[in-house]
Amino acid sequence: MPTVSATGLIIRGTDWSETSRIVTLWTREFGKVRALAKGGRRPRSPFESALDLLTLCSIVLIRKPGGGLDLLTEARAVERFVGLRQSLTGLYAGVYVAELLGDLTQDDDPHATLFEEAVATLTDLTAGTPPRMLRLLRFEMVLLRELGYAPQLEACAGCRGELVPGPGLGFSPAAGGVVCGRCRVPPRGWRRLTPELWLALRQLVDEASWKQVAAAARRELRGLMDGVVTEHLGHRPRSAAYLRDEG
Amino acid sequence: MAVGEPRGPLASLIEEFCRLPGIGPKSAERLAHHLLAADPAQISDLIAALSRVRDGVHPCRTCFNPTEGDQCDICLDPRRDPQVICVVEQPKDLMALERAAVFKGQYHILQGRIAPLENVGPEKLTVDQLLRRIEENQVRELIMATNPTIEGDGTALYISNLLASTPVKITRLARGLAAGSHLEFANRDALADALEGRRTF
Secondary structure (H helix, E strand, O other), X not given: OOEEEEXXXXXXXXXOOOOOEEEEEEEOXXXXXXXXXXXXXXXXXXXXXXXXXXXXXXXXXXXXXXXXXXXXXXXXXXXXXXXXXXXXXXXXXXXXXXXXXXXXXXXXXXXXXXXXXXHHHHHHHHHOOOOHHHHHHHHHHHHHHHOOOOOEOOEOOOOOOEOOOOOOOEEEXXXXXXXXXXXXXXXXXXXXXXXXXXXXXXXXXXXXXXXXOOHHHHHHHHHHHHHHHHHHHOOOOHHHHHOOOOO | OOOOOOOHHHHHHHHHHHOOOOOOHHHHHHHHHHHHHOOHHHHHHHHHHHXXXXXXXXXXXXXXXXXXXOOOHHHHOOOOEEEEEEEEXXXXXXXXXXXXXXXXXXXXXXXXXXXXXXXXXHHHOOHHHHHHHHHHHOOOEEEEOXXXXXXXXXXXXXXXXXXXXXXXXXXXXXXXXXXXXXXXXXXXXXXXXXXXXXXXX
16 A cells, blocks of 8 residues: 655544544645544654644655545644634634535545645635635635636626626526526525625636725625535535624 | 354444444453453442443533532532632543642533534533633633643633633643653644743743
């Protein structure tokens, strides 16, 4: 069985026995992997304090063929995002990032761009700039794009027709994006899209302008993104109830 | 079922042992066979001890430490300062702190930590009871002794935010180097914590 090195973010951890833990890591090289860390609960182990949630670590894994649980033989913390522990808003936003990475992705499906975005998001959440809620919204948009769920914003997600600003314009998570007045049916999750919100959505997608999203639009974007994530996940993320906008 | 595998009551006993933490199928089988060969009086004692725990042990009404009475020995001890409370996640954390034999205040067991990924919110913990206790006993100091994990720290932060407008002094356990260890072998985080939490001689 091959031994491999990787860099990964701990996104889940459960105690397996008196001394061992099972951890889920989101790695740059292999995507999501689950591994058993024998002795991972002991204070003196080859894992030190690297197995805590939201720790970025360099790891050595023995990969099990056939999708079995990998064996983690070594882990060294690279970054613990200590600042997250000093703000509940930052901490729960970080937990939300971990939940989306864990629940929206498949095992062994690497996305290096998404990995880098997750690390950059946690770094920004730790610093508190840009505003944490905006940073989280941008992460969600990149996540959706990387996984092929990017919302349709430039043409009607229902009929592919041209979108004309007006009172009929809306956003439908079920349809997959912005819908014209004719495609309002079925109305599940439909919400009216003001010109300001439409602009904010397009800014959020754009690498160059996402930081310019107006503060007033963030709350509505949050509700809208909640609907999109819930649509793809099949349920509302557990940590979504803990998210707060610091304003 | 494979040939030679236990059946009936023995299989049930092995299955029950398997549900205990840290016990795998082989250990469960070893325990079951040990009991099978044991003195019937020893088995009766074990059954009686389990029954006593099931029927007689419940959380202390003040601190939630498992006890047979209404309140635990620690809460009833008049030498303990009720105005200094050490907050822990689980009874086993209390036992670990008591082994250090240094703390002379009282405890409060949260019965877990806030873990959004496991659907554990503050409403599932004994936070409300802690707040009531702080108000009724005019608590001076609250020592946060939750585990130094992100969830433990988050729980401590949540409670300290709730008490931000009160005069209660909120502290947390020091972290860093273990006594008797060597700097050379200490990990980066332990050294960083130790430096950050250094004290004047």
